[in-house]
Amino acid sequence: MSNYKSDHLFLLIQTLSKSEKRNFILYANRIKRNKCTKFMKLFEIMRKMSVYNEKKIFKKTPIIKKEQLSNIKAHLYKQILISLKKLQNPVENHDIKVREYLDFSKILYNKGLYIQSLNLLKKAKIIANSYESNTILLELVEFEKMIESQHITRSLYSRYVELSEESKELIERIQCNNALSSLSLELYGLYLKVGYVRNEKDKIFIETYFRTNLPKFDINKLSFYEKLFLYQAQLWYHYIRQDFIMCYRSSSKWVELFQNHKNAKKMAPVSYLKGYHYLLDTLFYLNHYSKFIHVFQQFEKDVQNGEILINGNTKILIFIYTYTNRINKHYMEGSFSEGVKKVIPLLFIELNKLSNRLDSHYIMILYYKISCLYFGSGDNENTILYLSKIMENKKKNLRQDLQCFSRLLYLIACYESGLDENMDRKIRSTYKFFIQMDDWSVVQKKIIHFFQNLGNVYPHQIKNHFKKLRDQLVKYYEHPYEKRTFLYLDIISWLNSKIENKSIELIIKERFIKNNQK
Structure with missing residues (x-):
């Protein structure tokens, strides 16, 4: 599995579409002798692999020696990138078009064709200006200044001043943008x-x-x-x-900015998608269901009607944001069992296609969302399974908060499932982790303390024990720092389910119906 994750060439080949593979073969075979070259034989083998396997490569292509493989892979990697560059649409990748004009301009300059070089620079500047590509625009202006100062009539003083002012303005804009x-x-x-x-x-x-x-x-x-x-x-x-009210205002302005600049949706699609997601995330935390549904429908409509440029990056984000918010919808409704049936199977079909391109952060978020959905549905076994995947993550500096609260939910799920034979050891492990992460709040301490004492409580006292914890925690529900626990974990609903002898799903569903009655 590690080879599969780490081999960049194999991963690149796996992301190629049928048309991109066909284009590469045509590009590479433009020179007849390339058809039988080692790098083409390597490509043919690797594109048929489902998992990267060097032993298979050497077995299928004995002409490739072990000491040659690294160089052949590097050459193949470069050739694939060149073929992909030739496929890029200049309309969708304006920066590539600008760079092309700049390259051609430098070639003409070196030929001594200064006027022609300047004409291409003007075309490049028009495109860069329209897309606010200030960094490359500054590079264009600096090259234009150099040509004007060295090779064009020095009597054009006004042009020098104009270029100098243009350069200063761009530097100021870039500095602000960078800050x-x-x-x-x-x-x-x-x-x-x-x-x-x-x-x-x-x-x-x-x-x-x-x-x-x-x-x-x-x-x-x-x-x-x-x-x-x-x-x-x-x-x-x-x-x-x-401060989720202010988050709502900022994310609304973010999305509105794109809606007021229609071209920007294709110019910066990743930022547009992220703006939508944070707007939805904020509405979820504010528990504003009707507004959440309205914005989520807008988001899905924008994705479906071609408003957003679809590429490798946006496919991943659309997947993450779509399924995260579908799960959030079921959280809000209390329809956990429905979410498990409708969302989880489709989620894993898509996840299997993209898993080798998802970073640890996104995978952790998905696993936590999946765990909570299973927990709400009463499936503690799967809750424990996906929480364990988060807890096994070796990157302790990534989403420490998520790793901490995964351990709290893990304790609850183990208790609910009856897997409490090693509860003392699990509690100590959780306690140590919180100390190690320097993430130790009053609410967390009370939950840990509750589980530590649970073994000493007689069966007829259990309900009062749950009531006591609930009454203690409710006091912190609006606390500026302690309330963050409730953003990750609906501990109050779980406690109410134990007190009222109802499923957590029913508790949340009843609350949802009550809050959304017209």
Whole structure:
């Protein structure tokens, strides 16, 4: 399995469509002698493999020696990329077209054809300007300055001034853009590491960090990308602070920005999809069901009607966001059993197609969502199975929050399933992990303490034991830091199910019906 995951060439070949494979064969065979070359024989073998296997390669192609394989793979990898580049649509990949014009312009310049070189630069600048590609636009302007200063009549002073001003403006815009994008990325990185603020120290740190690194700006003068990075940074700032009302405002502005710039949906489809997802995520946490359903229908409609550019990146995100929010819908409705029947089978069909391209973060989120869906349906065995996959993750610095709460749900699922023979050891393991991750809140302590004492409670006292824990935890439901536990784990609904002798599914379904009565 490790070879399968790590071999970049095999993974690249697996992502090729039928037309891309056919195009590569035509491209590689344009020179007749290539038909029998070692790299083409390697391609033919690898494209038929379901799992990467070097022994099979050597057996099928004895002309390839072990010491040659690395170089042949590198050459094949490069040739596939070249053939893919030739297939790229300039309309969908404007930056490739701009780069092509710049390359041609440099070739003409080296030939001494300065006017022709400048004409191509002008065409490239028009495209770069229309897509706000400021970094490459600066490169174009700098090359134009060099040509004008060295080879065109030096009497055109106004043109030099014009180019100089253009260059300064672009540098300022790039600096602002870079500051906002860096702030957004750094906040996202903090969230991936620790999740929501856990205490006053975290809150002060994130507020100070945001204020210090947010550049001064006039919202009316910001370009499309500057606004996009601003809304992203604001969203992550509010998200980490658990201020979901402000998250809703930032994510709404994010999606609205794209809806006001129709071309941007194809220009930056990944960002558009992410904006939609965070808007849906916020509505889920706010428990605004009707608005959630409306936005989710809009999202699916945009995907289906071709509004969004479909490529390898967007396919993965559409899969993740579609199934995450389908599961969230069943959470909100309390229709866990229906979700297991309708969502899980289709999810795994798609997951098997994309699993080798999903990063650990996305897989952890999916496993946690799946675990909670199974738990709500009463299937503790599968709950334990998928929580175990998260707990086995070796990347302790990734989504520490998710790893911590997976262990809490694991304790509950083990208790519910009757697998409590080693409960003391499991409790100690969970306790140690929380200490190790420096993620130790009052709510978590009370839950751990509850399980530690459960073995000393007589059967007729069990219900009162659950009531006591519920009454203790309800006090923290709106606490600025302690409430984060309830975002990951609906512990109150589970406690109510034990107290009222009902399934957790019925408890949540009754609450949903009550809250959504017209």
